[in-house]
Amino acid sequence: MFGALGGLLSQDGASRLLRWPRAEHFRQVATQNPRSVSTTAKNIPALPSDEPHWIQDLSMEFWNRLIGGSGSASSAVNKQPPPRHWQSLLHSWRNSREFDPSSQDHLRGYIKRLNELLVEEEKSSSPLCMNFCYEQQVFIALSKIGQAGSPGVIKECIAAFSTLIDNEDEEFLAQESFSQSLIGFLRKTGQKSHRSFEGEYVELLFSIAQKIRLSRDILPAWFTTRADEEGGRGYEGLCPQQKFAGITNKDDFPLFYLLIDYVHHEGRVGDFARTGLLYIIEAASTSGDLEKWIVESDLATLMASGLGALYSQLSRKLVVDYPTADPPTILVLSDCSSCPLAFGAESSTSEDFQTHLETFLSYLIFWQDVLEHCRSTEVKQTLLDHFQVLFLQQLLYPSLLESSDLDGGSSVAVLTYVRVVLDTLEHPDIIHLILSYLMALPDETKAASAPSSPSVAKRRKSLDLLNKVTEMDDKPSPDLFNLVDLVLTSLKSKSQQTVSATLKLISTILRKHHPYSISTLLKVIPVAADAQLRTLGAHNKEMELFFSLVGDISEDGDVSESYGEHLKDVLSLLESHPCSMKVLALKNSAFAGGAEDAREPENPKVRDMYTHTVHPNDPLLRSVVDLLKSFFSNTVETNLTLTAVIVDLATCSFMRPEGWLLFDPTSYEFDDSDDERDGDEWDQLEDVENELTSIMGDSDEQAYRRKEKKRAKDLKRANRQPRWTNTPPILQAIEDLVSQVQAYRRAIPDLDDKLSERKRAFQFTDELNDALLSSPLPQPTPPTRTSVLDSISAKNLMRPSSAHTPIVRSRQPSGGSGHSTPAPNSLVPTRSTISTPSPAHGISPSVGLARSPESPFNHHMLETTQRRIRVLRPGQAILHLPPPPEGESREGSVTGIETPPTMGDFVRVGGDFTLSHLLTNIMVLREFVLELGALVQVRASLFGDLRFA
Incomplete structure (x- = not known):
């Protein structure tokens, strides 16, 4: 033990301390009878007064630890309060110079040791040091020391105040003297705002606000109202502009304004300040004076x-x-x-x-x-x-x-x-x-x-x-x-x-x-509650139309898995829509027999919603149709957001898709011969039933059979597939795009092969990402900053998802608030929502595609990025492809078309673009049509958009 103490001192200081008679006698007594140490120590002479002050303090600390018996810090502190240490701190403060680094270092060491004693004492059951601080009000001197101290001294004072505040036995925060001393310290040091203690400073402010939130009875020690001209009566005498700006009463609630100074800061400092201020505003609900003061x-x-x-x-x-x-x-x-x-x-x-x-x-x-x-x-x-x-x-x-x-x-x-x-x-x-x-x-x-x-x-x-x-x-x-x-x-x-x-x-x-x-972005037409719904036969025919369009776009076989993924995404969109929540809640409560208890939405706009559809002359709808016409020359990002708008427009439960996306039931036309034939069959059956009823009488079983036959008759009529005349504008634009794809297919013989290669490229990207993410040997990569905008625009971007889903729009359903101030990083999601990163090897999937020898890029990337497609004027070739580079095949080039194209072959799009761009947009169109089909099917089952009679 003496050896360890000697190691902390200089050679001269250690030798003088160990030559002290008290030390030698201590060694002997402690060896023979440790319990008699405390008694014997009273008769041992003290350390010579000419010794340096710091050696006296260290020897006293050594003495305190030794009389504890076990040598532990906690037991020593329990036996000996820190008056000696505190007096030494005060002595050093009174004799220190403000700008002397050596004096400030000594003060910092004393305050740090004081805080260590208080922290160590928390493990014991006899808080002598904390009682001493409470009775002697050491916080007054700490406040004055910190106000004139260096950043290092201020930081240690903050730590000491935090320790006093966290103590649950002594009610420091309830004392007005403590609050005044601490506020004086905080005000003065806040003007010296320094990076070395800024974080601890704001955390101390947060701790006080948290205590006020948990114990509202300590609020009077920190908040006082003064009925003077600057207080309540002064507000009434202000002009309107001054009343709107509010009055500043920093002396009434200094903690309030200290927090406001930091609420706009970045990172951890701003998070603690905002949460602390939030706690104070929450406490205003239980204090009428504080509420009025805040207003x-x-x-x-x-x-x-x-x-x-x-x-x-x-x-x-x-x-x-x-x-x-x-x-x-x-x-x-x-x-x-x-x-x-x-x-x-x-x-x-x-x-x-x-x-x-x-x-x-x-x-x-x-x-x-x-x-x-x-x-x-x-x-x-x-x-x-x-x-x-x-x-x-x-x-x-x-x-x-x-x-x-x-x-x-x-x-x-x-x-x-x-x-x-x-x-x-x-x-x-x-x-x-x-x-x-x-x-x-x-x-x-x-x-x-x-x-x-x-x-x-x-x-x-x-x-x-x-x-x-x-x-x-x-x-x-x-x-x-x-x-x-x-x-x-x-x-x-x-x-x-x-x-x-x-x-x-x-x-x-x-x-x-x-x-x-409603009535702002969209011009809508209200739909009556008893308006005619689409029939089951019309729904089946529309679904057949969507799948036929998908087949005309790309002939790549089975789309069941891709369609299944779209069904899941669309179901999530519909269920999470704010308008759908009310409809689904009413529907579920109706099944449970308690429709009147359905929860009303908080937003009054949602409560006032009514069933509607888009007006045919709506400016937004016309703009969307115009953008669809230039689909293949648009940027991919524009097309992704464009298709997202159309899908989002049809996800509201109050929005009827008939008339602008699907065929209007009022325009259905049926074959008259089918109606007459079906009517004759049902009339004959009814005649037979009537004759049997007149002979045998009416029974419950016969009534039930008649009801079932009527249902079967209505269902059969509902299953009839109508003829359509007026195609909705969105569907008409999609059909025109599919016709353009067929024109491109006639002009580019290898278009289907290129589409298959593009699909494999997306599949390869997905497989590569999965392999890199599951790699057992991750390599560290430098951290990259994730864009805040990525979290939002990612919902309108598409990424590879599965082997059968080359492109899937990644969306996030809108949910409840659930925001928490101390977590700003939650605003920055991972970049995987845009393009799955490869943290295992630190390479981009796109780069990996280009470098891999098995990459589909190596087969068609060079050619597709250099072959440009441009629509020319009537009388010229529909497509113009510049000669391929040397060594490349001319397969697919249509510069020498011998048969002149017809007027129907001309594709009216603007600008020029590469073949690669065309292939990507064709795949976007294909997935969009599949998504529309999934949307129509899920709506029919979730919202009951169909009639079966």
Whole structure:
């Protein structure tokens, strides 16, 4: 033991300490009778006073450990409180110089040792050190030491305060003196914000807020209201603008403002600050004074301003791009190239943009969490009012209004930001506020709800006055130009980036917030409850049509497994749709005999939904049909989002697909001869039944038989396949695309072979990914940053899924909120939703395809990427393929077609594209038709879209 102590000292200090008589006597007594050590020690002389102070402290520590008997730290502390150590700390502090590194190091060592003693004592049952700290109020001196200390001293003081707060026996947080000392320390050190202790500093703030949440009785020690001019009476004397901004009372609740300073920070610091503030707002529901104080404070102004500041950091011009090192495989197999960056534009894959977007979304989710956990209606309404004025009216809508398709990316940026916001949020109140404002919908909920407190009434009045002032300034409002106008305009853009960003936004609104698209994005026609449904025969004929179209697109045999995968995906989409939840709940409760107990949706828009269909002259529908006409020349990403919009439009249970996607039942035509023949047969059967009834009388069995025969008659009539005259616009566009594929097949003799090779290429990608992911020898690879936008655009991208499913759209069903502030990384899913990565060997699947000797790329990739297809004017060849490179086969070249094409062979698409691009888009079309067939079948069984009579 003495040897270990000597190792901690210098040679001179150790020798002097060990020559001390007390030490030698100690050694002898401890060897003979350890129990008599404590008694004998009283008669042993003390250490000479001329020894250095640190040696005296160390010897006292050695003495304390020795008299503990076992030598353990915990038992020694139990016998000896730390007054000696505390006096040494105070002595060192009084004699230290503020900017002297040596003095600050000594202070840091003393405070660290004090904290170690307190932590070690937690294992014992006799908290002498903690009692000493409580009785002597050591936190007062700690606060003063930390306020003037170096970053290292501040960090140790934070650790000591955290230890005192975590103690459950002594109620430090309930003491006003403790709160005042700690707040003084926090205010002063917060001004010195340093990276070395910033994390611990915010965690200390979070610990206090957490304790307040768990024990509301300690709130008075940290929050006090003052009935002076700066408090309650002062608020009434403010002008409307000042009332809306709120008053600042930092002396009433300093902890509140200390947390607000960090809520907009990135990473762990921001997470702890936001969660701590969330706990305080949650505590307002049990304290009327705190609730009133928060409503009248500038909390809502600070939160909305912080959100606006983070939004302003996002790039005004954006180019949505994908990593060049690991692009999605489907884009590799098409004419995908990085868009050139215009002046001032930023790529969505850049590190700075991803950081800013993650921070903005984290703060946005914090807003949602506050609304979710806040039980105070007054606080919630105050926050929403400020969100509308300071964020929607002053930032988001002006950026929407100023966006342009000609400046190189501002329309793409604002459309993407609106989509990300709507795709991230789930809370019905904030979603209703955003979409009602941006789409210029009347806000009935705000008009119907009366303020429940005088403070909210005053805030609402100030809001109305501010809106009147804004209208007097002749500033544009959504009544003149709103989000719908921007969407419909952007769909006609010549920029594929703008069109793709617009379609993604439409898909998000239709999939997650379909009620808000009625009478805004969509012109609809209400459908009566007793409207005629499609018959079973019509359904069977439509399914035959879909499968025949798939066969005309690609002759690759069995599609059962691929179709089965689409059935699963579509079922998930339909069941998770917000409108479907109400219909399915009513249906299930009706079966259970309790339809009146079905849960009402939280969103009033969903409650007010009615059965409808798309108007034939709807502008959005016309734009979608126009984009379908140029399907093969569109970018693959545009086609994927386009097909997603069509599927999302048909997934709502209140949306009838008849008239725009499927044939209208009112236009069914049947063969008259079949009707007459069936009618004669049933009439003869009825005559026989009537004669038997007149002779033998009517019985229950005969009545049952007549009922069954009537059902069989109705079922047979329902199974008749009608003739169709007016083809729906979407289905007509798909049939035209299939005709184009047949024209390409006539012009390119090896088209089917190329399609089979493309299918095998996707299959090989899937098999390679599975092999790499299951490799038993993983190799470390440098971490790559995952794009936040990937998590959302991935739902509109397709990836290889199985051997029989070369392309499957990857979607995520919209579920409940369930967001948690301290987990911003949950916003960044893995890249496997876009293209399955290969962490085992650190290579991209697309790169692996090109390098593998067995890769199907080696058979056709070079030729398909160099053979270009371009539609020429009438009188010329339908396709023009430039000569292949030297050494390559000319098989498939149609530059020398001898038979002139007919007018029906001309394919009206714009631009030119490679054969590889054509093959990929044909496969996209094939999977899209299969998905539509699966959607129609699942809808019929889930929603009862058919009639059997």
